Every structure is written in structure tokens, then in C-alpha cells.
Amino acid sequence: MLVTLDFAPSARSTVGLEWEIMLADPVSGDLVGRAPELLDALEAESESERHTVTGELLTNTIEVTSGIGDSVAHAVDDIAQAISAVRAATDPAGIELLSAGSHPFAQWYEQQVTDKTRYHTLIERTQWWGRNMMIWGIHVHVGVEDATKVFPIINALTGYLPHLQAIAASSPFWAGEKTGYASNRALVFQQLPTAGLPWPLQDWTQFESYLADMVTTGVMADASEVRWDIRPAPRWGTIEIRACDGVSTLPELAAIAALVQVLVEHFSRELDAGRTLPQMPAWFHRENKWRAARYGLDARVIVDDSGSQRGVREHLAQTIDDLAPIAVELGCARELGSIHTTLTEGASYARQLAVADATGGDLRAVVHHLIREFRSGPVASTDEP
Secondary structure (H helix, E strand, O other), X not given: OOOOOOOOOOOOOOEEEEEEEEEEXXXXXXXXXOHHHHHHHHHHHHOOOOOEEEXXXXXXXXXXXXXXXXXXXXXXXXXXXXXXXXXXXXXXHOOEEEOOOOOOOOOHHHOOEOOOHHHHHHHHHHHHHHHOOOOOEEEEEEEXXXXXXXXXXXXXHHHHHHHHHHHHOOEOEEOOEEXXXXXXXXXXXXXXXXXXXXXXXXXXXXXXXXXXXXHHOOOOOOHHHOEEOEEEEOOOOEEEEOOOEOOOOHHHHHHHHHHHHHHHHHHHHHHHOXXXXXXXXXXXXXXXXXXXXXXXXXXEEEOOOOOOEEEHHHHHHHHHHHHHHHHHHHOOHHHHHOHHHHHHHOOHHHHHHHHHHHOOOOHHHHHHHHHHHHHOOOOXXXXXX
């Protein structure tokens, strides 16, 4: 079976964002499955806006997405507008919002699946693991103008997935237990069919061949069911990063978006100059993913095909400095520079653990901490320093 797939035209290094947000009871902090009562009005209101508001797998979740941003700030402002619209509905309804890779104490068997055919089909196939997908994430899209660049950039960018995973890590608790992992979500999500690290494909033709095999054998219906940590999004003409936990604040979302944007632009320029992009063996990527999930920003990761290792904090700080000129050109210098704040003050997983330690392990206090952090935004501006 032959599968041919067009990669849509896309303006280079444009940005699109998706953010999955939990709905919670303001007193208990537990999840509430009340998205269906809100979504008809929210979806209708967003039809005339750049942003969208939609449902997700579970009824305790609302997803907000940006339009196509010509800068990180442009896309982040869309997200800020979307969150404001959601709050206009949730505040009167007595619902709080928060974001992290996992809810600290909610139980999977108490959650309801959204009543849509594609979700029921997923649960029917994946059973216990599918019902356990109480996970929340962010997705960052960056436009690529030429399909021949897509897999060289994906292969090079995969080397930075542990860095992105570490700075976004926000799921240290699972169903009321301290897991010992910075990102427990990373290891849960990869249990789904077609999820996890990408196969090391070299070009678009190999991707079409992969899709043909998957469709022929009934693994998936189309490219939208490729759930890799980083994947091509043919419909939008983008490379999409899906490895990150749901970040807890809007500035963290902006910082991660900036890092992805400048990395993609950097690798695109390398290809324009006729240089070959770096690749590492798949077994190094697999080890790096586990280390970042386990240790977060304290991980020591493999950074080249010879097996050299660096601390994530150190290597990420150097990367930010190296890419600073590109960030200035793209107008995201402030957002990229704010990653230094996370490196210094800690990612969400560390902040959550600190609250738990200070309150004798009270996970409701952790939830209220996440609610407060999320409510401190959205703060966004298109003004550059």
C-alpha cells in the first residue's frame, strides 16, 4: 500500500502552541469533569478569534491553542486571551484552573472519558493504560518551509528533548504517591501505541513508508495518530514537540516555545549552509529520556554520538548563550533568557516537592500551590526589551 502525504506550506519559524489545562474544585483541589458544560459556549466564542478552546480525552480537561504566531510573543498572547476567556466561564462556575504533567492525588478510575468516537476507540484498544492517561502537556509547533528539512531537523532536535523535558518536568506525584521521578508523565505516555521517541527516519519518503506499514497493519488510520515525542505535523507544515509536561505558568510556556523556535531556526540555517546536522544513536536518546524523567534538571545527559556527557543545567545554559543572537533576530530574547530563571529557581516538579516537604506531604497544598501559580498569569506582552 502506497501512502503519499503532502507537507503543507508553512512560513519558516512561525510558532503555534497548545496547552492542556485541568479543571479542579477550589476547596478540595480534586479534578472535576465539568468541561462538557462549558465547551459549547467557549468553542462558539473562539470561532471568531485567533485562539481556540476545545475538549480533550477526559472531561476534566480543556485545551487552549494559539493561532499561527509570527513570534513567540504573538502566539503566547493568543494563549493568554484563551485563558482569559476560559476564566470568564470557570470563575462564575466555581471551577479553578491549574496545569502540570499530572495531578498530585487524583485517581484514574474516578475520571470520565469525553463522549467522542475517537476517544472511545482509543480506550477500547488501550484499556487500562489508556484509562491511566491522566496526563497533561504542552505542544510547540514551529514552521518549516521545506519538507526535505523535516527529518534532519527532527533527528538533531531529538538530542534536545531531554533538556526540554527537564525544564518542563512537573509530574513528581501520581495518584497520591511521590514517584521519585521529575516527570512521571514521560514514562506513562510512552505506553500508548505509536507514542514515545521517534524512529530514526532520514527523509520524508521513509516517513511515508512508515505510515504505509502502520496503516496496512491496522496500527493507525492516518498520520494524526503518530504520537511521538517529536513529530512532523503535515497538516500544518510544522515540527511539533510533544515531550513536555504541562507547564505551570505562562512565562514557562513562553520560554520553552522560544527554545524550540531558536533550535529549529538554528538547524535550518545549518542546512542552508550545506552542513550535516548532528545525530545520536537511538539507544542514547532512550537513555537520555529516562534520565531526564528521573532526575529532571539534575540529570546528566549524553550530548553527542561519541557518548560525551554533560549536566542538563550546564549544557542548557551554554545552548541558550550560543543561540542568543538568533533569539534577538526572532524577537524572543526575553523569553529565551527567562530559562535561566528556571535553571536557578527550579522547575515545577522541584517547586511542588518543596511545598509537599513544607506541609508534611499534604498534596492538597500542592494542588493549591499549582492553582496559585497558574492564576498569577496569564502575563504576556508583545513588547520586546
